[in-house]
Amino acid sequence: MAVIEDVVCPICGCVCDDIIVTVEDNKIKKVKNSCSISATKFLNFHKHRLPSPLIKKDGDQIPISLEEAVEKVAKILVNAEYPAIYGLALSSCEAQGLGVELAEEIGGVIDNQTVTCHGPTALGLHDVGMPTCTLGEVRHRADLIVYWGCNPEEAHPRHLKRYSVLSKGRFRKEREERKMVIIDVRKTKSTKQADLFLQIEPGQDFELMSALRVILNFDEIEEESVAGLPIEKVEEFAELLRNCEFGIIFFGLGLTMSRGKERNIDAAVSLVRDLNKWAKFSIIPMRGHYNVTGMNEVTAWQTGYAYAVDLSHGYPWYNPGETSFVDILRRGECDAALIIASDPVAHFPKEIARNLCKIPFAVIDPHPSISSLLADIVIPSAFTGIEAEGSAYRMDAVPLRLKKVLEPPPGIYSDEEIISMILEKIRSMRG
Amino acid sequence: MRGFKATLLTGRSLKQGMGKEVSKTSDRYKESVSICEVHPNDMENAGLKEGDLIRVTTKFGSIVVKCVPSDHIPKPGIIFIPYGPYASSLIGISTDSTGMPTFKGASAEVEAAPEEKVLDIKQLLTNLVEE
Ligand code: SF4
Numbered sequence: 001m002a003v004i005e006d007v008v009c010p011i012c013g014c015v016c017d018d019i020i021v022t023v024e025d026n027k028i029k030k031v032k033n034s035c036s037i038s039a040t041k042f043l044n045f046h047k048h049r050l051p052s053p054l055i056k057k058d059g060d061q062i063p064i065s066l067e068e069a070v071e072k073v074a075k076i077l078v079n080a081e082y083p084a085i086y087g088l089a090l091s092s093c094e095a096q097g098l099g100v101e102l103a104e105e106i107g108g109v110i111d112n113q114t115v116t117c118h119g120p121t122a123l124g125l126h127d128v129g130m131p132t133c134t135l136g137e138v139r140h141r142a143d144l145i146v147y148w149g150c151n152p153e154e155a156h157p158r159h160l161k162r163y164s165v166l167s168k169g170r171f172r173k174e175r176e177e178r179k180m181v182i183i184d185v186r187k188t189k190s191t192k193q194a195d196l197f198l199q200i201e202p203g204q205d206f207e208l209m210s211a212l213r214v215i216l217n218f219d220e221i222e223e224e225s226v227a228g229l230p231i232e233k234v235e236e237f238a239e240l241l242r243n244c245e246f247g248i249i250f251f252g253l254g255l256t257m258s259r260g261k262e263r264n265i266d267a268a269v270s271l272v273r274d275l276n277k278w279a280k281f282s283i284i285p286m287r288g289h290y291n292v293t294g295m296n297e298v299t300a301w302q303t304g305y306a307y308a309v310d311l312s313h314g315y316p317w318y319n320p321g322e323t324s325f326v327d328i329l330r331r332g333e334c335d336a337a338l339i340i341a342s343d344p345v346a347h348f349p350k351e352i353a354r355n356l357c358k359i360p361f362a363v364i365d366p367h368p369s370i371s372s373l374l375a376d377i378v379i380p381s382a383f384t385g386i387e388a389e390g391s392a393y394r395m396d397a398v399p400l401r402l403k404k405v406l407e408p409p410p411g412i413y414s415d416e417e418i419i420s421m422i423l424e425k426i427r428s429m430r431g
Numbered sequence: 432m433r434g435f436k437a438t439l440l441t442g443r444s445l446k447q448g449m450g451k452e453v454s455k456t457s458d459r460y461k462e463s464v465s466i467c468e469v470h471p472n473d474m475e476n477a478g479l480k481e482g483d484l485i486r487v488t489t490k491f492g493s494i495v496v497k498c499v500p501s502d503h504i505p506k507p508g509i510i511f512i513p514y515g516p517y518a519s520s521l522i523g524i525s526t527d528s529t530g531m532p533t534f535k536g537a538s539a540e541v542e543a544a545p546e547e548k549v550l551d552i553k554q555l556l557t558n559l560v561e562e
Binding site for chain 1: 440442443449455457492509511514519522523530531532535560562
């Protein structure tokens, strides 16, 4: 029996690096320090896995060898005019780097889950930058913590305890030394932890941020209510913001997915920039998948852009709305796709998912997903962070090393190894 | 029994998070994403009970899910469906040139659907390909 300490959790953007895993006979027997989502994954991940590569035939998916599967995927990609590689946010940076290389080799689009989570954050960031910090700084120093349009208790269950209000920092140890504010359109499991909960009208975040900037900069505003809140409440919140020592805004999809999208982020960053006149203030996006930040970093190192990069011209071209996977599918331009560690059929709007199903596409994933059930080729992979090691970037862009705690089943390889095989095949086909 | 109009929000839930870590083909995942949280007042006005089937329709699609009362819904007229293939059936495809569809804020109509059933994930996919 082996007890492995400091295992890095491969699930959400918190990338907790203190999980203790007990392994016996290549099986996980016990996990410690994990949240409910993480414990569910570590103890159950092996129960529903894809047993072997599959190919679609007469409406069914039948097993084939890995070599055949790799060859079929290579052919689909090479024969396409405008192929796309999509996903990789649930994979290692090493696999992500190879994914970008593959997109370059086939002259296609490389995009990732950012497009449907924090894409608008990246767009807002292009306009106004992002005054940010690490989660360690928040833990040690922040006395005002604002969660805006996010629900950490359900989406990032250990965020409060490890990095924010409930953590024991070096200079802020007790809960009473910090104030927590939640701004959301609905009550959630997180709101009961807050000192102040501002429940706003859906789609009115931009109005609230703009009103706060007016109050902070000009001291008054001629309105009776903003975003469904009485003006006294808004003023009370402005006072909290102005009077803290180190403030942080964590924001989620409540800002990026609703009306205003990147303009909401622009307004949030502008608010934070204004707040630095009175206090130290930073902003961090609550990234969902554990290595979506890594995918943005890696794609940016290799192409200059963080997502939605079109390499079909022989140089990187970036224009979300034009080159984003969602949009090239929406317009019916993409004619083949390789989906890695992602499930777009489950999460894209139905009409867009349907367009994906009309073209040949392959899926690399450890377990059956909604997308894998409809794919032309499926290649099972090892679970990164459990059966394969690699690097991952936490939501604050701090890199951490994922551990391998178990051997994958025979014949099951990591994303990194599978993408290498496809690349090699394509290069040999092209001579 | 009267239907009602509502604004549809979609988002994460802990159950959906745990369900997807078991498997997207598991019953646990299906149970976690094929629900719609409704304000108790809307349920009362529409004569709905917990677990009743409802049909939610937007201009982009229509789906049958299970009705769950929730005190997390801020006020009548707002409904919530967790991310997943049921919610995705109701979302529009425009991205306003950002790459991001508008997952939150679609106008929806809700009506009781006692005679219908919640499609399982495989049926949902068959419809996706064949419709
Ligand atoms: S909070 Fe996120 S990273 Fe931390 S243990 Fe839970 S799922 Fe894993």
